[in-house]
Amino acid sequence: YRLLAMxxxxxxxxxGAKTLLKGIKDSIGS
Known part of the structure; x- marks a missing residue:
């Protein structure tokens, strides 16, 4: 159970990191 949670x-x-990076790239690009 703990492994699954991790x-x-x-x-x-x-x-979240991918979304954040995409947002940063979008703001730099625009």
Whole structure:
């Protein structure tokens, strides 16, 4: 259970990081 929680937490973190990076790229590009 703990491993599953860590895995989903990591997935959320990387998803958030990708979204953040995309937002930064979009603001630089525009």
């Amino acid at each position: 895995g989903s937490e990591h997935a959320l973190i990387s998803l």
